[in-house]
Amino acid sequence: DVKVTQSSRYLVKRTGEKVFLECVQDMDHENMFWYRQDPGLGLRLIYFSYDVKMKEKGDIPEGYSVSREKKERFSLILESASTNQTSMYLCASSGFGTVLDQPQHFGDGTRLSIL
Protein backbone atom coordinates (compact mmCIF):
# COMPACT_ATOMS: atom_id res chain seq x y z
CA ASP A 1 0.00 0.00 0.00
CA VAL A 2 1.07 3.55 -0.72
CA LYS A 3 2.05 5.43 2.38
CA VAL A 4 2.02 9.23 2.45
CA THR A 5 3.20 10.55 5.79
CA GLN A 6 2.78 14.10 6.99
CA SER A 7 5.03 15.13 9.84
CA SER A 8 2.39 16.63 12.15
CA ARG A 9 -1.34 16.04 12.65
CA TYR A 10 -1.84 19.28 14.58
CA LEU A 11 0.26 22.41 14.62
CA VAL A 12 -0.21 25.79 16.31
CA LYS A 13 1.93 28.72 15.22
CA ARG A 14 1.95 32.48 15.63
CA THR A 15 1.37 35.18 13.04
CA GLY A 16 4.56 36.05 11.21
CA GLU A 17 6.34 32.77 11.93
CA LYS A 18 7.91 30.73 9.15
CA VAL A 19 6.16 27.35 9.10
CA PHE A 20 7.34 24.11 7.51
CA LEU A 21 5.01 21.23 6.69
CA GLU A 22 6.73 18.03 5.65
CA CYS A 23 5.44 15.17 3.52
CA VAL A 24 7.14 11.87 2.66
CA GLN A 25 5.90 9.11 0.33
CA ASP A 26 7.29 5.61 0.05
CA MET A 27 6.18 4.56 -3.44
CA ASP A 28 8.77 6.29 -5.59
CA HIS A 29 6.04 8.50 -7.06
CA GLU A 30 7.07 11.26 -9.40
CA ASN A 31 4.17 13.58 -8.63
CA MET A 32 3.52 15.24 -5.30
CA PHE A 33 0.89 17.80 -4.34
CA TRP A 34 -0.06 20.15 -1.55
CA TYR A 35 -3.72 21.09 -0.98
CA ARG A 36 -5.57 23.05 1.60
CA GLN A 37 -9.06 22.02 2.63
CA ASP A 38 -11.62 24.49 3.95
CA PRO A 39 -15.30 23.81 4.70
CA GLY A 40 -17.53 24.36 1.68
CA LEU A 41 -14.56 24.90 -0.65
CA GLY A 42 -13.34 21.37 -1.15
CA LEU A 43 -9.63 20.90 -1.75
CA ARG A 44 -7.65 23.62 -3.46
CA LEU A 45 -4.25 22.99 -4.99
CA ILE A 46 -1.42 25.12 -3.63
CA TYR A 47 1.65 23.72 -5.39
CA PHE A 48 2.67 20.54 -7.12
CA SER A 49 5.85 18.92 -8.34
CA TYR A 50 6.60 16.44 -11.13
CA ASP A 51 10.16 15.77 -10.23
CA VAL A 52 12.98 16.63 -7.91
CA LYS A 53 13.75 20.35 -7.77
CA MET A 54 10.81 21.26 -9.97
CA LYS A 55 7.59 22.92 -8.83
CA GLU A 56 4.52 24.45 -10.35
CA LYS A 57 1.98 26.81 -8.89
CA GLY A 58 -1.50 25.55 -8.28
CA ASP A 59 -4.62 27.63 -7.83
CA ILE A 60 -3.73 29.41 -4.58
CA PRO A 61 0.08 29.72 -4.27
CA GLU A 62 0.20 33.18 -2.69
CA GLY A 63 1.91 33.17 0.69
CA TYR A 64 3.36 29.69 0.18
CA SER A 65 6.48 28.14 -1.27
CA VAL A 66 7.64 24.55 -1.66
CA SER A 67 10.82 22.54 -1.76
CA ARG A 68 11.55 19.17 -3.31
CA GLU A 69 15.18 18.23 -2.81
CA LYS A 70 14.56 14.48 -2.79
CA LYS A 71 12.02 12.47 -4.76
CA GLU A 72 10.23 11.15 -1.68
CA ARG A 73 9.92 14.43 0.20
CA PHE A 74 7.86 17.53 -0.56
CA SER A 75 7.83 20.44 1.86
CA LEU A 76 5.32 23.27 2.08
CA ILE A 77 6.57 26.54 3.55
CA LEU A 78 4.49 29.39 4.88
CA GLU A 79 6.94 32.27 4.59
CA SER A 80 5.18 34.52 7.13
CA ALA A 81 2.14 32.82 8.58
CA SER A 82 -1.12 34.72 8.70
CA THR A 83 -4.43 33.89 10.35
CA ASN A 84 -6.12 33.27 6.98
CA GLN A 85 -3.77 30.34 6.49
CA THR A 86 -5.43 28.46 9.32
CA SER A 87 -6.65 25.35 7.56
CA MET A 88 -6.26 21.62 7.00
CA TYR A 89 -3.31 20.87 4.73
CA LEU A 90 -3.20 17.65 2.74
CA CYS A 91 -0.28 16.17 0.85
CA ALA A 92 -0.77 13.67 -1.97
CA SER A 93 1.36 11.67 -4.38
CA SER A 94 0.77 9.79 -7.61
CA GLY A 95 2.71 7.80 -10.18
CA PHE A 96 3.42 8.69 -13.79
CA GLY A 97 3.24 7.17 -17.27
CA THR A 98 1.19 3.99 -17.44
CA VAL A 99 -0.20 4.47 -13.96
CA LEU A 100 -2.09 7.65 -14.80
CA ASP A 101 -5.32 5.82 -14.06
CA GLN A 102 -4.24 5.45 -10.47
CA PRO A 103 -5.64 7.94 -7.99
CA GLN A 104 -3.66 10.37 -5.94
CA HIS A 105 -2.89 8.98 -2.50
CA PHE A 106 -3.33 11.31 0.41
CA GLY A 107 -1.66 11.73 3.77
CA ASP A 108 -3.63 12.11 7.00
CA GLY A 109 -3.45 15.89 6.89
CA THR A 110 -2.05 18.60 9.15
CA ARG A 111 -4.51 20.84 10.93
CA LEU A 112 -2.68 24.15 11.21
CA SER A 113 -3.85 26.97 13.44
CA ILE A 114 -2.26 30.41 13.19
CA LEU A 115 -2.85 32.60 16.24
Next chain:
Amino acid sequence: ELKVEQNPLFLSMQEGKNYTIYCNYSTTSDRLYWYRQDPGKSLESLFVLLSNGAVKQEGRLMASLDTKARLSTLHITAAVHDLSATYFCAGMEYGNKLVFGAGTILRVKS
Protein backbone atom coordinates in the same frame (compact mmCIF):
# COMPACT_ATOMS: atom_id res chain seq x y z
CA GLU B 1 -9.99 26.08 -16.69
CA LEU B 2 -11.78 23.08 -15.26
CA LYS B 3 -14.51 23.73 -12.70
CA VAL B 4 -16.27 20.96 -10.80
CA GLU B 5 -19.65 21.33 -9.11
CA GLN B 6 -21.26 18.81 -6.83
CA ASN B 7 -24.80 18.68 -5.63
CA PRO B 8 -26.25 18.40 -3.18
CA LEU B 9 -23.69 19.75 -0.72
CA PHE B 10 -25.51 18.16 2.18
CA LEU B 11 -27.63 15.04 2.12
CA SER B 12 -29.51 13.54 5.02
CA MET B 13 -31.10 10.21 4.23
CA GLN B 14 -32.79 7.35 5.97
CA GLU B 15 -31.24 3.92 6.13
CA GLY B 16 -32.48 1.70 3.34
CA LYS B 17 -33.16 4.54 0.90
CA ASN B 18 -31.50 5.23 -2.45
CA TYR B 19 -30.01 8.49 -3.56
CA THR B 20 -27.65 10.02 -6.13
CA ILE B 21 -24.89 12.60 -5.83
CA TYR B 22 -24.20 14.58 -9.00
CA CYS B 23 -20.90 15.92 -10.24
CA ASN B 24 -20.85 18.34 -13.19
CA TYR B 25 -17.65 19.60 -14.74
CA SER B 26 -17.08 22.47 -17.11
CA THR B 27 -14.53 21.34 -19.66
CA THR B 28 -13.00 18.14 -20.93
CA SER B 29 -11.58 15.96 -18.21
CA ASP B 30 -9.51 12.88 -19.01
CA ARG B 31 -10.86 11.03 -16.06
CA LEU B 32 -13.07 11.45 -13.02
CA TYR B 33 -12.33 10.41 -9.46
CA TRP B 34 -14.51 9.83 -6.43
CA TYR B 35 -13.10 10.01 -2.92
CA ARG B 36 -14.52 9.47 0.52
CA GLN B 37 -13.46 11.33 3.66
CA ASP B 38 -14.44 10.36 7.20
CA PRO B 39 -14.37 13.09 9.89
CA GLY B 40 -10.80 13.84 10.94
CA LYS B 41 -9.41 11.43 8.39
CA SER B 42 -7.75 11.69 5.02
CA LEU B 43 -9.25 11.05 1.60
CA GLU B 44 -9.75 7.48 0.48
CA SER B 45 -10.03 6.70 -3.21
CA LEU B 46 -13.32 5.05 -4.21
CA PHE B 47 -13.46 5.03 -8.00
CA VAL B 48 -11.48 6.09 -11.04
CA LEU B 49 -13.62 6.52 -14.18
CA LEU B 50 -11.60 6.59 -17.35
CA SER B 51 -13.97 6.78 -20.30
CA ASN B 52 -17.44 7.65 -21.46
CA GLY B 53 -20.00 5.18 -20.20
CA ALA B 54 -17.71 3.83 -17.50
CA VAL B 55 -19.55 2.31 -14.56
CA LYS B 56 -17.93 0.98 -11.41
CA GLN B 57 -19.52 -0.56 -8.36
CA GLU B 58 -18.30 -1.31 -4.88
CA GLY B 59 -20.82 -2.58 -2.38
CA ARG B 60 -23.70 -0.11 -2.12
CA LEU B 61 -21.94 2.56 -4.20
CA MET B 62 -22.00 2.81 -7.97
CA ALA B 63 -20.30 5.52 -10.00
CA SER B 64 -20.82 6.37 -13.65
CA LEU B 65 -19.40 8.80 -16.17
CA ASP B 66 -21.04 10.55 -19.14
CA THR B 67 -18.33 12.61 -20.82
CA LYS B 68 -20.73 14.10 -23.38
CA ALA B 69 -22.93 15.52 -20.65
CA ARG B 70 -19.85 16.25 -18.50
CA LEU B 71 -21.59 14.48 -15.65
CA SER B 72 -20.64 11.83 -13.17
CA THR B 73 -22.98 10.31 -10.62
CA LEU B 74 -22.46 8.42 -7.40
CA HIS B 75 -25.49 6.30 -6.63
CA ILE B 76 -26.13 4.96 -3.16
CA THR B 77 -28.30 1.90 -2.84
CA ALA B 78 -30.07 0.97 0.41
CA ALA B 79 -27.97 3.32 2.51
CA VAL B 80 -26.49 2.18 5.80
CA HIS B 81 -25.06 4.28 8.63
CA ASP B 82 -21.48 3.30 7.75
CA LEU B 83 -21.77 5.26 4.52
CA SER B 84 -21.96 8.55 6.44
CA ALA B 85 -18.97 10.59 5.25
CA THR B 86 -18.06 13.43 2.91
CA TYR B 87 -17.80 12.45 -0.75
CA PHE B 88 -15.71 14.38 -3.25
CA CYS B 89 -15.53 14.14 -7.00
CA ALA B 90 -12.52 15.45 -8.88
CA GLY B 91 -11.73 15.97 -12.54
CA MET B 92 -8.27 15.99 -14.05
CA GLU B 93 -6.59 18.90 -15.76
CA TYR B 94 -3.28 18.70 -17.55
CA GLY B 95 -0.42 16.95 -15.88
CA ASN B 96 -2.31 14.85 -13.36
CA LYS B 97 -3.63 17.96 -11.64
CA LEU B 98 -6.96 17.32 -9.88
CA VAL B 99 -9.74 19.85 -9.47
CA PHE B 100 -12.12 18.96 -6.66
CA GLY B 101 -15.77 19.68 -6.09
CA ALA B 102 -16.82 21.22 -2.77
CA GLY B 103 -17.85 17.85 -1.38
CA THR B 104 -21.17 16.30 -0.36
CA ILE B 105 -21.72 15.65 3.33
CA LEU B 106 -23.79 12.49 3.63
CA ARG B 107 -25.58 11.61 6.86
CA VAL B 108 -27.48 8.34 7.03
CA LYS B 109 -30.00 8.20 9.82
CA SER B 110 -31.24 4.96 11.34
